[in-house]
Amino acid sequence: DTGVSQNPRHKITKRGQNVTFRCDPISEHNRLYWYRQTLGQGPEFLTYFQNEAQLEKSRLLSDRFSAERPKGSFSTLEIQRTEQGDSAMYLCASSYIPGNYGYTFGSGTRLTVV
Amino acid sequence: KQEVTQIPAALSVPEGENLVLNCSFTDSAIYNLQWFRQDPGKGLTSLLLIQSSQREQTSGRLNASLDKSSGRSTLYIAASQPGDSATYLCAVFTRDDKIIFGKGTRLHILP
Numbered sequence A: 001d002t003g004v005s006q007n008p009r010h011k012i013t014k015r016g017q018n019v020t021f022r023c024d025p026i027s028e029h030n031r032l033y034w035y036r037q038t039l040g041q042g043p044e045f046l047t048y049f050q051n052e053a054q055l056e057k058s059r060l061l062s063d064r065f066s067a068e069r070p071k072g073s074f075s076t077l078e079i080q081r082t083e084q085g086d087s088a089m090y091l092c093a094s095s096y097i098p099g100n101y102g103y104t105f106g107s108g109t110r111l112t113v114v
Numbered sequence B: 001k002q003e004v005t006q007i008p009a010a011l012s013v014p015e016g017e018n019l020v021l022n023c024s025f026t027d028s029a030i031y032n033l034q035w036f037r038q039d040p041g042k043g044l045t046s047l048l049l050i051q052s053s054q055r056e057q058t059s060g061r062l063n064a065s066l067d068k069s070s071g072r073s074t075l076y077i078a079a080s081q082p083g084d085s086a087t088y089l090c091a092v093f094t095r096d097d098k099i100i101f102g103k104g105t106r107l108h109i110l111p
Helices: none
Strands: A005-007 A010-013 A019-024 A031-037 A044-050 A053-057 A065-068 A075-079 A088-095 A109-113 B004-007 B010-014 B019-025 B030-038 B044-051 B056-059 B062-067 B072-077 B086-094 B099-101 B105-110
Touching: A005 A088, A010 A019, A019 A088, A019 A109, A031 A075, A044 A065, A044 B099, A053 A065, A075 A088, B004 B086, B010 B019, B019 B030, B019 B086, B019 B105, B030 B062, B030 B072, B044 B056, B044 B062, B044 B072, B072 B086
Parallel strands: A010 A109, B010 B105
Antiparallel strands: A005 A019, A019 A075, A031 A044, A031 A088, A044 A053, A065 A075, A088 A109, B004 B019, B019 B072, B030 B044, B030 B086, B056 B062, B062 B072, B086 B099, B086 B105
């Protein structure tokens, strides 16, 4: 197992375009989180899944954001009509619940909206 | 609402010194606490996980302690090295399934 994988590593897009990120969690992990991190700040919660069910969405996740986790495996995060304020690092983490093994994070996708 | 604070925000120390990073949280009803390291432009690397029933964890030159009653955790780094330069993030796992992060401590080890 190679850990949590996120693709792409970097994405530069023009304002108004749609972008989609992918996260492949550790295979036996049933819990998956998305976080957003801006420069100089800690990661902020966006949403999380238990298997294929999306259990909670942050107020940070506007209507332009949507996340899916079909079949409880990989997850995608889509941003529609990107804005410059969407520029950030998007991090994915996974874990197994119940359990107490902590969370494993991916390397993140850095989005730059120009 | 759970809030996590890390002090100091930045720290520079000469190579070889021992140092302590601090993390405080407002709600002691946490599930566990995890310390991460983040290099510039990279993701998070887990350093130490302290479960709610534990008081400390050690890995190599790193030692993390947890005092739930006072809402505090410390990360002790012994014999610091230039390769330890990074941002260190403290994260608490709340009982409503949230991971709440502090803003981190930017550590710079001077050669």
